[in-house]
Amino acid sequence: MREVAAVAGVSLSTVSRVVNGGEGVRADLAGRVRDAVELLGYRHNVTASSLRRSDGLTASIGLIFEDVSNPFFSLIHRGVEEVARERGVLTFAGSSDEEPERERKLTEAFGARGVDGLIIVPAPHDHSYLLRDRAAGTPIVFADRPPGFIDADHVVSDNAGGAATAVEHLLAQGHRRIGYLGDRPEIFTAAERLRGYRAALERRGIEEDVALVRHPRFRGEGAYEITLDLLGADRPPTALFTSQNLITIGAVRALHDLGREHEVALVGFDDVVLADVLTPGITVVAQDPRELGREGAALLFSRLDGYRGPSRHTVIPTTLIVRGSGELPPPAA
Amino acid sequence: MREVAAVAGVSLSTVSRVVNGGEGVRADLAGRVRDAVELLGYRHNVTASSLRRSDGLTASIGLIFEDVSNPFFSLIHRGVEEVARERGVLTFAGSSDEEPERERKLTEAFGARGVDGLIIVPAPHDHSYLLRDRAAGTPIVFADRPPGFIDADHVVSDNAGGAATAVEHLLAQGHRRIGYLGDRPEIFTAAERLRGYRAALERRGIEEDVALVRHPRFRGEGAYEITLDLLGADRPPTALFTSQNLITIGAVRALHDLGREHEVALVGFDDVVLADVLTPGITVVAQDPRELGREGAALLFSRLDGYRGPSRHTVIPTTLIVRGSGELPPPAA
DNA sequence: CTGAAAGCGCTTACAG
DNA sequence: CTGAAAGCGCTTACAG
Numbered sequence: 001m002r003e004v005a006a007v008a009g010v011s012l013s014t015v016s017r018v019v020n021g022g023e024g025v026r027a028d029l030a031g032r033v034r035d036a037v038e039l040l041g042y043r044h045n046v047t048a049s050s051l052r053r054s055d056g057l058t059a060s061i062g063l064i065f066e067d068v069s070n071p072f073f074s075l076i077h078r079g080v081e082e083v084a085r086e087r088g089v090l091t092f093a094g095s096s097d098e099e100p101e102r103e104r105k106l107t108e109a110f111g112a113r114g115v116d117g118l119i120i121v122p123a124p125h126d127h128s129y130l131l132r133d134r135a136a137g138t139p140i141v142f143a144d145r146p147p148g149f150i151d152a153d154h155v156v157s158d159n160a161g162g163a164a165t166a167v168e169h170l171l172a173q174g175h176r177r178i179g180y181l182g183d184r185p186e187i188f189t190a191a192e193r194l195r196g197y198r199a200a201l202e203r204r205g206i207e208e209d210v211a212l213v214r215h216p217r218f219r220g221e222g223a224y225e226i227t228l229d230l231l232g233a234d235r236p237p238t239a240l241f242t243s244q245n246l247i248t249i250g251a252v253r254a255l256h257d258l259g260r261e262h263e264v265a266l267v268g269f270d271d272v273v274l275a276d277v278l279t280p281g282i283t284v285v286a287q288d289p290r291e292l293g294r295e296g297a298a299l300l301f302s303r304l305d306g307y308r309g310p311s312r313h314t315v316i317p318t319t320l321i322v323r324g325s326g327e328l329p330p331p332a333a
Numbered sequence: 334m335r336e337v338a339a340v341a342g343v344s345l346s347t348v349s350r351v352v353n354g355g356e357g358v359r360a361d362l363a364g365r366v367r368d369a370v371e372l373l374g375y376r377h378n379v380t381a382s383s384l385r386r387s388d389g390l391t392a393s394i395g396l397i398f399e400d401v402s403n404p405f406f407s408l409i410h411r412g413v414e415e416v417a418r419e420r421g422v423l424t425f426a427g428s429s430d431e432e433p434e435r436e437r438k439l440t441e442a443f444g445a446r447g448v449d450g451l452i453i454v455p456a457p458h459d460h461s462y463l464l465r466d467r468a469a470g471t472p473i474v475f476a477d478r479p480p481g482f483i484d485a486d487h488v489v490s491d492n493a494g495g496a497a498t499a500v501e502h503l504l505a506q507g508h509r510r511i512g513y514l515g516d517r518p519e520i521f522t523a524a525e526r527l528r529g530y531r532a533a534l535e536r537r538g539i540e541e542d543v544a545l546v547r548h549p550r551f552r553g554e555g556a557y558e559i560t561l562d563l564l565g566a567d568r569p570p571t572a573l574f575t576s577q578n579l580i581t582i583g584a585v586r587a588l589h590d591l592g593r594e595h596e597v598a599l600v601g602f603d604d605v606v607l608a609d610v611l612t613p614g615i616t617v618v619a620q621d622p623r624e625l626g627r628e629g630a631a632l633l634f635s636r637l638d639g640y641r642g643p644s645r646h647t648v649i650p651t652t653l654i655v656r657g658s659g660e661l662p663p664p665a666a
Numbered sequence: 667c668t669g670a671a672a673g674c675g676c677t678t679a680c681a682g
Numbered sequence: 683c684t685g686a687a688a689g690c691g692c693t694t695a696c697a698g
Contacts (some may be wrong), residue, residue, distance in 0.1 A: 001675065011685045016677060026683060040467055046445040047380040048675035052690045069411035071404045078402035081428060090442055093426050095414060109423055112379040113393065132374055253610050275605040278585050334691065344669045349693060359667060381691035385674045
């Protein structure tokens with residue numbers, strides 16, 4: 001910058017003004033500065049800039065996912081990026097691997113680099129350690145799940161509503177014995193989906209059969225085993241609601257191996273690639289992770305734009321996609 | 334930091350030394366500093382730190398993908414992250430959407446934030462504009478494809494070798510008319526895979542039938558149409574080599590709709606979720622995107638560690654995964 | 667081993 | 683409209 005000033009024959013102040021938009025600088029001086037910038041290949045240093053700026057903003061935000069390579073999270077990432085891009089804001093991303101310790105380290109690393117805000121897919125634990133950062137002026141938004149032990153802006157899918165829709169769809173085909181395969185309810189989304197399953201049954205006056213509600217220990221393989229187990233039982237379910245992606249895949253694999261994919265109905269939560277190439281196609285309740293990201297970013301930027309009100313909790317709707325597996329009727333009995 | 338110094342009753346220099354590892358500071362002073370850090374909840378500001386540091390490093394690197402939400406790229410991202418994490422280095426990520434202009438903007442944005450290095454999945458165009466950044470000391474590594482018009486470190490999959498393996502596998506089943514569906518050869522990976530296809534045929538002394546080599550305009554849909562077209566022709570292929578993910582899916586969908594998935598052999602390039610639930614399972618040549626990322630990061634960090642030699646070009650091997658579709662024999666004819 | 671001082675690249679009152 | 687000066691939070695020779 002000093003070089004630019006020298007070449008343009010102006011002061012540092014003037015160069016700074018031009019580089020930052022050029023308000024109130026005479027046109028000829030501004031022109032000389034821009035020429036010098038071009039000539040010298042000057043690159044503005046935003047980290048030095050933000051150090052001295054009154055607002056201290058760095059035009060970057062931090063994103064923490066369970067795993068950046070999980071397609072669900074990478075679509076959230078994309079959604080955030082789309083909104084951030086319009087504002088010239090860059091995104092840092094990191095994987096917590098669902099470990100509280102690592103999540104904490106990432107927030108510190110982001111903080112030390114002066115991010116303007118944080119969007120976090122929280123690991124299930126106490127997030128009150130973030131209160132200090134928030135008090136220090138860094139807005140924080142949680143996505144996909146609410147934080148533990150603190151109140152904060154967050155955006156989640158309509159897990160309970162979507163699950164209820166899935167189960168009601170099966171009920172409408174005449175099914176009364178509907179198996180539930182899902183993660184343990186320690187996980188927020190799993191608990192919500194189980195709640196939706198129960199609510200749908202209850203509205204129909206159907207009593208829950210605890211033998212039909214199962215939590216595979218390992219998603220893919222476990223779901224495979226449990227599906228075999230459920231269908232081999234004395235009073236098997238006539239339909240399955242699989243409440244997570246990999247669980248859906250495991251269950252579908254089991255149905256195909258048994259050759260019963262045309263007999264046992266199935267609706268999954270979350271969409272799956274190739275779901276429409278299989279016969280029957282897999283009926284699912286799809287989430288909209290990109291929208292989750294866009295909305296999370298919107299909440300964050302509204303804080304950066306000065307919103308000071310109470311925390312907001314946005315729910316993104318889900319969509320039933322009918323493809324065949326969920327429309328199989330129960331056996332004539 | 335000033336506060337910490339005041340509370341601990343030492344100078345700024347001493348606090349800085351302790352915060353940066355504490356070499357050559359008396360134990361009691363160091364202890365007082367650490368207590369003060371704890372007490373005040375001091376957060377080190379790495380952006381201010383790097384501004385003054387002799388090496389000017391910020392412990393962050395920039396990643397540019399075509400699209401962060403594409404599972405292939407997000408696995409590269411993950412691989413890079415794994416290596417970077419061990420060094421306490423953070424990653425910025427952005428999507429170029431394959432637009433040269435946007436790629437350029439991202440490199441500038443990263444540069445303005447003082448990243449220590451760049452890993453780029455290049456859009457196909459002239460990358461000589463990056464020479465200035467590299468000359469300024471920012472190492473750059475290209476992943477998945479080499480850059481245009483400049484020589485630089487890069488890591489790519491064995492596209493030609495993998496394609497040849499796929500085609501040889503089909504030849505070994507007795508196929509002689511093998512259709513090729515792939516992106517236009519302007520794309521580096523597509524050109525390489527076509528080269529592998531041709532090399533395999535040539536080694537068997539089979540002359541290429543240009544009618545069998547097709548480039549769908551839109552990956553999924555286009556591949557679907559072209560598959561119908563190819564199989565309806567006078568002298569149809571008995572096997573297909575689909576050289577890209579979405580193209581594989583489109584072609585498989587077409588085979589299933591025609592009810593000919595057990596007649597026409599198919600090998601795809603790149604693995605596909607649920608490929609083993611379909612009947613027959615889809616035989617593929619799989620890439621290892623995570624390894625692409627890990628190796629790209631290794632190249633970058635070796636530069637940061639002082640490597641000054643000529644540019645290196647690493648090739649990551651592919652793996653044939655046999656699942657059924659690629660083992661179908663040609664009709665007895 | 668410790669501290670006072672200079673300075674990294676920039677922005678921003680302030681005076682002119 | 684323009685520039686000289688102070689200072690953002692930190693590191694690093696330098697002297698002691």
